[in-house]
Amino acid sequence: MPQISVRGLEMPESPIRKLAPLATAAKNRGIKVYHLNIGQPDLPTPKVAIDAIRNIDREILEYSPSQGYLGYRKKLVNYYKKYNINVSPDDIIITCGGSEAVLFAFMSCLNPGDEIIVPEPAYANYMAFAISAGAKIRTIATTIDEGFSLPKVEKFEELINDRTRAILICNPNNPTGYLYTRREMNQIRDLVKKYDLYLFSDEVYREYIYTGSPYISACHLEGIEQNVVLIDSVSKRYSECGIRIGALITKNLDVRQAVMKFCQARLSPPLIGQIAAEASLDVPEEYSRSVYDEYVERRKCLIDGLNRIPGVYSPIPMGAFYTVAKLPVDDSEKFCRWCLETFNYEGETVMMAPASGFYTTPGAGYNQVRIAYVLKKEDLIRALFILRKALETYPGRVDEE
CATH class of the missing domain: 3.90.1150.10 (Aspartate Aminotransferase, domain 1)
Structure with missing residues (x-):
């Protein structure tokens, strides 16, 4: 066999x-x-999303554009602006959930054998996506006794070698619920800049921050705009896990062009999911x-x-x-x-x-x-x-x- x-x-x-x-x-x-x-x-799930699905007025459920509908991407620009994330519709690629955004980021930015540094514990599927891309995750330990805060820069630098290509964070974090401080985000920025790494930042839980502290997105970090790949999803924001709509966002044109090849290979993100997700942007406060x-x-x-x-x-x-x-x-x-x-x-x-x-x-x-x-x-x-x-x-x- x-x-x-x-x-x-x-x-x-x-x-x-x-x-x-x-x-x-x-x-x-x-x-x-x-x-x-x-x-x-x-x-x-927001009623506006359910109603948008119920009221679909189409004779054909067609392929959508591989990068997602322009109308939805334009509305997302205004959503991100509320969080001081300034992007254009062209910076946004709609994906089949945040999972596909992570996978396409890995496939587009990493070669087989490349290494990604990830604070652990970490979302388990990152390992699966790395294996799919032929990459290797190297973890840096955080501890429950220290509330899962990031270790010192030296601990990161002990892992960096000529195969290191990226740092991946989830902020706020799954599975720990930890929120990275401004100091920690600046620490990551400095490492990314010093070693010219990608920063993959999974920020699907930005709505749920309980400390009163400001939300620091990877997109807020100055000087590494071309290194950042933001991962997003509507799954948790609107209780829409099943519509499988996410986004990959980057100002790096080369990365976007590479990602688009994978998007074209899988044809298109879900049509009905995009209809629901776009309607959800009109959800009442x-x-x-x-x-x-x-x-x-x-x-x-x-x-x-x-x-x-x-x-x-x-x-x-x-x-x-x-x-x-x-x-x-x-x-x-x-x-x-x-x-x-x-x-x-x-x-x-x-x-x-x-x-x-x-x-x-x-x-x-x-x-x-x-x-x-x-x-x-x-x-x-x-x-x-x-x-x-x-x-x-x-x-x-x-x-x-």
Whole structure:
């Protein structure tokens, strides 16, 4: 029988989705599962987007332009202007979700064997996209005890060699919820400038910043305008994960021309998705404010609740809607599996993402989980209670002395 490719063998499973069959089996046994494992918001998609889909008046659902509809890109210019990101429609390429934007950025900017420096823990699919591009991710460790803040410049420079091509950040961060400070962003800017690197900046959670601190985009960093590739998506902003609309934004003409070749090869981004995403730009301000306020309340509910459970610790996330929490367990993946396969309390259990899947360093995150606070507060409170019960009975519990 023919062999699977090396790329296929090296491709990691998603730590977010690989336990899904266990959750399905639990539900088939009649167990209610509280999904804390995936960043799928439960808040309603804007009515203007739903109405735009319902009211489509077309006789043909045609290919869209490979770079996305000009009308949508023009409206996005005004959206970004609200965040002091000054771009033109030509700087924006519409993609099939933020995922395709990351993949096309890698394929256009990196050669096989090139290296990308990424602070870890990091969104697990970055590794998958790097493998697809033949590139290598080299991680720089951040720690839960230091709130996942960036290490000193020297730690970055220890990793930089003649194969280093880029730095990748997610700001606010998935999975930690960390928000990079102005000092940290300037530190990254200086490294990018000194070594002439690309800066891939995933900023899909910019709406969700809870500190009162200013949002520092990679596009705000002076002197590296030609090095920056911004990744964006409407998935979390408008609860539109399923329409698969993202964007790749850069002022670097050569990068855009290369990206467009990949865009043409995949033909076009989703037509119906662009219709919904463009309509969403007209969402009333009260929608955005209510969503933001809801996440503020959920964050407080979750973090306060986690830190009241004996042996559990979570830093306070400053953005996005995730946190990484440390649990008193021998192995978080074993614990997450046990919660789905063996444990239930009054017919209910919880599903979380083992944080080890967000690290590449062997052994890192072994007792951590990523939790998404995308459930209403009543469900979060119940899920926290069930998590407490699970930790009380888990046979692999490990308490610190």
